[in-house]
Amino acid sequence: MTDFSKTRAMFDIPEGMIYLNGNSLGPMPKVAPERMTRFLQDEWRTELIRGWNTKGWWMQTNTLGDRVAKLIGAAPGTTVVSDTLSIKVFQAVGAALALVPDRKVILSDNGNFPSDLYIAQGLIKFKDAGYELRAPEPEEVLANITEEVGVVMLTEVDYRTGRKHDMAKIISRAHEVGAVVVWDLAHSAGAIPVDVAGLDADFAIGCTYKYLNAGPGAPAFIYVAPRLIDQVEPVLSGWYGHEAPFAFETTYRPAPSKIERMRIGTPSIAAFTLLDAALDIWEGVDLQDLHAETIELSELFIKEVEARCPGVTFAGPRDPAQRGGHVALRYENSYALMQALIARKVIGDFREPDTMRFGITPLFINESDILEAVSRMEDILATDAWKSPEYQVKAAVT
Amino acid sequence: MTDFSKTRAMFDIPEGMIYLNGNSLGPMPKVAPERMTRFLQDEWRTELIRGWNTKGWWMQTNTLGDRVAKLIGAAPGTTVVSDTLSIKVFQAVGAALALVPDRKVILSDNGNFPSDLYIAQGLIKFKDAGYELRAPEPEEVLANITEEVGVVMLTEVDYRTGRKHDMAKIISRAHEVGAVVVWDLAHSAGAIPVDVAGLDADFAIGCTYKYLNAGPGAPAFIYVAPRLIDQVEPVLSGWYGHEAPFAFETTYRPAPSKIERMRIGTPSIAAFTLLDAALDIWEGVDLQDLHAETIELSELFIKEVEARCPGVTFAGPRDPAQRGGHVALRYENSYALMQALIARKVIGDFREPDTMRFGITPLFINESDILEAVSRMEDILATDAWKSPEYQVKAAVT
Numbered sequence: 186m187t188d189f190s191k192t193r194a195m196f197d198i199p200e201g202m203i204y205l206n207g208n209s210l211g212p213m214p215k216v217a218p219e220r221m222t223r224f225l226q227d228e229w230r231t232e233l234i235r236g237w238n239t240k241g242w243w244m245q246t247n248t249l250g251d252r253v254a255k256l257i258g259a260a261p262g263t264t265v266v267s268d269t270l271s272i273k274v275f276q277a278v279g280a281a282l283a284l285v286p287d288r289k290v291i292l293s294d295n296g297n298f299p300s301d302l303y304i305a306q307g308l309i310k311f312k313d314a315g316y317e318l319r320a321p322e323p324e325e326v327l328a329n330i331t332e333e334v335g336v337v338m339l340t341e342v343d344y345r346t347g348r349k350h351d352m353a354k355i356i357s358r359a360h361e362v363g364a365v366v367v368w369d370l371a372h373s374a375g376a377i378p379v380d381v382a383g384l385d386a387d388f389a390i391g392c393t394y395k396y397l398n399a400g401p402g403a404p405a406f407i408y409v410a411p412r413l414i415d416q417v418e419p420v421l422s423g424w425y426g427h428e429a430p431f432a433f434e435t436t437y438r439p440a441p442s443k444i445e446r447m448r449i450g451t452p453s454i455a456a457f458t459l460l461d462a463a464l465d466i467w468e469g470v471d472l473q474d475l476h477a478e479t480i481e482l483s484e485l486f487i488k489e490v491e492a493r494c495p496g497v498t499f500a501g502p503r504d505p506a507q508r509g510g511h512v513a514l515r516y517e518n519s520y521a522l523m524q525a526l527i528a529r530k531v532i533g534d535f536r537e538p539d540t541m542r543f544g545i546t547p548l549f550i551n552e553s554d555i556l557e558a559v560s561r562m563e564d565i566l567a568t569d570a571w572k573s574p575e576y577q578v579k580a581a582v583t
Numbered sequence: 584m585t586d587f588s589k590t591r592a593m594f595d596i597p598e599g600m601i602y603l604n605g606n607s608l609g610p611m612p613k614v615a616p617e618r619m620t621r622f623l624q625d626e627w628r629t630e631l632i633r634g635w636n637t638k639g640w641w642m643q644t645n646t647l648g649d650r651v652a653k654l655i656g657a658a659p660g661t662t663v664v665s666d667t668l669s670i671k672v673f674q675a676v677g678a679a680l681a682l683v684p685d686r687k688v689i690l691s692d693n694g695n696f697p698s699d700l701y702i703a704q705g706l707i708k709f710k711d712a713g714y715e716l717r718a719p720e721p722e723e724v725l726a727n728i729t730e731e732v733g734v735v736m737l738t739e740v741d742y743r744t745g746r747k748h749d750m751a752k753i754i755s756r757a758h759e760v761g762a763v764v765v766w767d768l769a770h771s772a773g774a775i776p777v778d779v780a781g782l783d784a785d786f787a788i789g790c791t792y793k794y795l796n797a798g799p800g801a802p803a804f805i806y807v808a809p810r811l812i813d814q815v816e817p818v819l820s821g822w823y824g825h826e827a828p829f830a831f832e833t834t835y836r837p838a839p840s841k842i843e844r845m846r847i848g849t850p851s852i853a854a855f856t857l858l859d860a861a862l863d864i865w866e867g868v869d870l871q872d873l874h875a876e877t878i879e880l881s882e883l884f885i886k887e888v889e890a891r892c893p894g895v896t897f898a899g900p901r902d903p904a905q906r907g908g909h910v911a912l913r914y915e916n917s918y919a920l921m922q923a924l925i926a927r928k929v930i931g932d933f934r935e936p937d938t939m940r941f942g943i944t945p946l947f948i949n950e951s952d953i954l955e956a957v958s959r960m961e962d963i964l965a966t967d968a969w970k971s972p973e974y975q976v977k978a979a980v981t
Binding site for chain 2: 197199202204206209210212213217218221222225226229230231233234235236237238242267268269270271272275279283295298299300302303304306307308310311312313314320392394400401402403404405418419420421422423424425427431432433434435436437449450451452453454455456457458459527532534536537580
């Protein structure tokens with residue numbers, strides 16, 4: 186059984202704060218400053234250009250990729266990290282389309298994270314070859330996987346409601362009709378168990394700044410099924426994915442049958458350093474334990490809110506097996522209530538038009554945090570504190 | 584007159600090392616560890632998700648972009664930083680092509696950095712609409728700018744020889760025939776004066792880990808001429824470039840008439856922190872002074888090498904006005920000679936097939952460094968030390 190008091194002790198969370206926003210930006214691992222200083226002093230400062238060899242920088246896309254792979258049920262050598270998630274969407278969808286050259290439909294859903302939809306729209310416009318993006322309601326996705334569909338592009342866990350797609354059913358239906366699936370695991374990796382290899386997923390992508398706690402704007406990752414990798418034609422064909430990057434040839438040749446071909450340009454080693462430090466926390470964690478405890482804490486949170494916070498309603502699926510790692514709530518003025526909570530050091534976030542999100546992970550949240558968070562919400566409601574004018578004005582970045 | 588003894592004192596370079604590889608990876612500014620610790624402790628750890636507002640993370644793409652803009656002769660509001668240079672090549676060339684919809688030729692040269700050529704090749708293959716990449720000898724570029732050419736994609740300073748293209752002539756010729764130019768300033772920014780606005784450049788891109796000293800894999804930048812920005816259709820259309828990213832609409836709308844539309848996904852704030860620290864060094868630097876001193880030091884280096892190092896030949900343009908910030912040399916075994924130099928703490932690098940590169944910047948290199956570097960080379964040659972077997976085996980990353 187995973188000891189979550191140990192993982193909790195590995196984070197540096199400000200005194201008195203209940204941080205329920207790890208679904209947006211994870212908190213800082215205690216070792217981060219020391220590891221960063223070591224990178225700066227012993228690696229960049231001391232080794233300088235030689236660090237690409239002597240400190241293994243060149244292969245951190247892969248060594249860190251292998252560590253992320255473990256958390257999504259992928260084998261070593263199938264996942265690399267770098268860039269941003271938006272770039273990974275482009276890369277995965279671009280590669281997926283080339284695998285189904287006769288099909289012109291990309292199927293997503295209208296609850297997908299907007300950037301995924303935007304990237305697909307930009308890609309379609311650029312390619313200018315009659316592609317179409319369909320985005321029905323999430324519940325209608327399965328019925329819309331027809332033989333017209335080339336690529337299914339979905340985020341497993343809905344960023345607003347926390348509702349989870351059934352990966353197994355969707356993959357199996359997509360493969361039945363000859364479609365390829367790209368999974369965005371932004372709200373899955375580190376939140377719930379994922380088994381990309383066991384489910385025979387085609388492509389998976391995600392970020393590491395949410396449940397993986399690698400800091401603001403931390404690197405993204407991409408997984409490609411080994412059975413597909415040598416058919417993948419990289420669209421973003423940078424030198425880092427070349428078979429022989431240091432031969433400086435003038436013609437691109439993707440690294441043969443290797444995930445290396447999904448590498449693009451020279452990655453930030455400072456960002457990798459924080460990811461490496463953050464991944465240490467996962468060494469003793471069993472994802473099944475994490476999931477069980479997430480459900481326990483989430484159910485407690487929902488039950489207490491419903492009992493003690495009049496007017497606040499739960500906005501996600503009732504069955505915890507259908508949810509990811511966060512709980513969505515609604516109120517008559519969700520924005521103001523969230524601001525009042527933040528002022529009382531209960532940190533969640535607001536998503537247009539009316540959703541409050543609370544990320545719940547036993548990695549650094551325990552039962553008494555949950556009870557205390559609900560008490561503070563109860564108090565805000567009882568005193569109408571959320572009506573204060575200061576909570577009504579939206580910040581630039583919400 | 585810029586006081587380069589002051590900038591030299593702002594770097595932390597290991598004792599005894601003569602670092603002539605700032606053209607590949609700049610050395611660490613002394614303030615970097617402290618600034619990073621401050622970001623980790625006072626920003627990520629303390630502010631957590633609120634840092635996007637309270638610490639200005641969200642707009643660092645632009646605030647740092649404005650600081651880089653100054654170094655390339657661009658106005659505020661025309662440059663943003665993020666991602667890698669390979670991504671910026673894709674973004675710029677993709678946007679440029681859409682401005683000349685009836686033209687099918689991308690013109691580059693065969694001395695361009697391979698990743699630029701690779702990215703163009705991947706883009707052409709993906710678009711699959713009859714585009715052609717032409718890469719003649721660098722000297723033939725001007726003559727090849729014909730009315731067939733839509734986009735001219737060049738690196739101003741050749742990564743091997745240091746040879747500089749004539750930006751003014753090429754831009755003027757390109758505009759004459761209705762072509763758009765994308766300049767890669769990877770080896771220009773911080774090495775030589777650049778005036779993208781004065782020369783009426785269309786697009787410019789570059790990296791910040793070379794002469795700008797922001798650390799391994801530091802962010803790239805992109806400049807778009809203000810007269811073009813509202814025509815630019817972003818190909819990599821991520822949420823960070825949306826007009827209203829926090830409205831979470833399902834349709835992409837680029838930020839109107841603003842460089843913001845060249846932003847893609849959530850950027851690494853750790854990487855930005857190092858860039859911010861590194862840019863402080865430029866506050867007191869006049870780029871004309873820097874260039875004059877670079878020429879002084881380079882001419883001294885070449886003269887001394889030719890006088891004292893038999894068999895070593897200069898491999899760049901004789902006229903210093905035709906060069907960027909590094910000096911290229913050749914020897915009968917350039918690789919082994921460079922390894923022997925590195926072992927004696929004179930750090931340069933080797934580029935296939937036979938080039939030794941020495942980055943020369945007064946920012947942290949002075950006359951006595953140059954003389955000492957040549958003395959060590961002279962000694963290696965006099966004693967045949969480069970013939971030692973340990974210097975013959977190429978490292979994975981050279």
